[in-house]
Amino acid sequence: MIPAWHYDGQTATRYEVYVVAQDDGLRLDLGEGRSDVAPWGDLFWIDKRDGASVFGRKGADGWRVGIPLPMTDLLVRRLPPQSRYGGLVDKFGIWPAVAGFTALSAAVVLVLWKAPDVVAPLVPMSWEQKMGDAMVGDLGGRICDGAEGQKALDALVRRIDPDAANLRVRIVNVDMVNAAALPGGQILIFRGLLQEAKNPDELAGVLGHEIGHVRNRDVMQALLRQMGLSLLLGGVGGDVGGALNSAISASYSRAAESRADDYAINLMRTANVSPLPTAGFFDRLAADERKLGKGAVAMSYMSSHPLSDERRKVFLASARKGAAYAPAVTPQQWRAIVDACANDPDVKEGDLF
Numbered sequence: 001m002i003p004a005w006h007y008d009g010q011t012a013t014r015y016e017v018y019v020v021a022q023d024d025g026l027r028l029d030l031g032e033g034r035s036d037v038a039p040w041g042d043l044f045w046i047d048k049r050d051g052a053s054v055f056g057r058k059g060a061d062g063w064r065v066g067i068p069l070p071m072t073d074l075l076v077r078r079l080p081p082q083s084r085y086g087g088l089v090d091k092f093g094i095w096p097a098v099a100g101f102t103a104l105s106a107a108v109v110l111v112l113w114k115a116p117d118v119v120a121p122l123v124p125m126s127w128e129q130k131m132g133d134a135m136v137g138d139l140g141g142r143i144c145d146g147a148e149g150q151k152a153l154d155a156l157v158r159r160i161d162p163d164a165a166n167l168r169v170r171i172v173n174v175d176m177v178n179a180a181a182l183p184g185g186q187i188l189i190f191r192g193l194l195q196e197a198k199n200p201d202e203l204a205g206v207l208g209h210e211i212g213h214v215r216n217r218d219v220m221q222a223l224l225r226q227m228g229l230s231l232l233l234g235g236v237g238g239d240v241g242g243a244l245n246s247a248i249s250a251s252y253s254r255a256a257e258s259r260a261d262d263y264a265i266n267l268m269r270t271a272n273v274s275p276l277p278t279a280g281f282f283d284r285l286a287a288d289e290r291k292l293g294k295g296a297v298a299m300s301y302m303s304s305h306p307l308s309d310e311r312r313k314v315f316l317a318s319a320r321k322g323a324a325y326a327p328a329v330t331p332q333q334w335r336a337i338v339d340a341c342a343n344d345p346d347v348k349e350g351d352l353f
Contacts, residue, residue: 009064052069177301189203218252
């Protein structure tokens with residue numbers, strides 16, 4: 001018999017008892033011929049206190065028994081093991097467990113980061129189109145619907161992409177130097193970008209880049225990565241404004257930007273539109289940003305489409321020496337595109353966000 005202390009959970013009295021290991025459980029000799037047997041399966045380890053290992057009993061609040069350390073081998077084998085951290089941590093040790101959990105966390109992050117690449121191509125186009133339509137509807141009447149301006153813009157789209165039947169390119173009356181691809185083949189050109197561009201060939205390169213994002217399904221990948229699968233599970237009836245904001249400000253990976261640039265260059269080469277103005281446009285934007293500071297213009301083209309010397313060089317290098325390039329559209333059509341919002345008396349003005 002081993003001396004121990006005991007609280008029965010009924011009173012605050014501490015009893016001095018003896019404990020004995022039996023086949024059916026831990027027997028407590030309480031004195032005066034009284035005893036109690038706690039089944040091994042009902043006991044659980046609590047902590048170490050005053051040189052004793054303390055155990056509780058399932059279904060008996062406040063029941064405690066403290067067995068002095070070190071315990072006999074028989075008690076060590078029968079009693080529940082000491083638990084410092086719980087579960088696998090105690091089984092394998094703190095540092096192996098930390099290493100394992102770190103590796104598992106890294107694997108989960110990697111899966112979540114790569115999942116949109118796999119999921120995006122599986123999203124039905126009908127779902128994408130509903131999302132895009134809902135986002136455009138959330139623009140609140142800021143679409144410039146001047147007939148001549150939209151007609152000229154459609155001509156520009158067809159010029160650089162003859163397979164543009166499933167694209168819908170619109171001009172938005174917001175003073176933001178940006179363009180954005182939305183789900184379902186919707187592309188937004190903001191009035192600020194038209195005011196910044198000096199000719200239709202500059203716009204053609206930007207537009208071709210956004211078409212590349214649409215064709216490569218980069219839009220859904222970016223949205224899934226930025227907003228999570230809840231965007232799909234919630235459908236288009238959720239936070240449409242938040243989804244629109246995410247789509248406009250979506251930052252694509254370096255690889256996605258390069259693919260979109262390559263797509264734009266191929267479109268322009270086939271359409272015989274010079275890539276040099278696009279390279280000049282990027283140079284001018286970068287110079288403006290350096291003068292004003294990176295935080296000067298919120299939601300600028302470069303905040304969602306970061307520029308680099310490599311990207312500008314790609315457009316420069318794609319120009320063919322001695323090529324007889326043709327303008328993307330006529331001067332009259334270009335003027336109609338630039339003035340599309342001014343010629344729409346019903347369009348609303350104001351910032352989106």
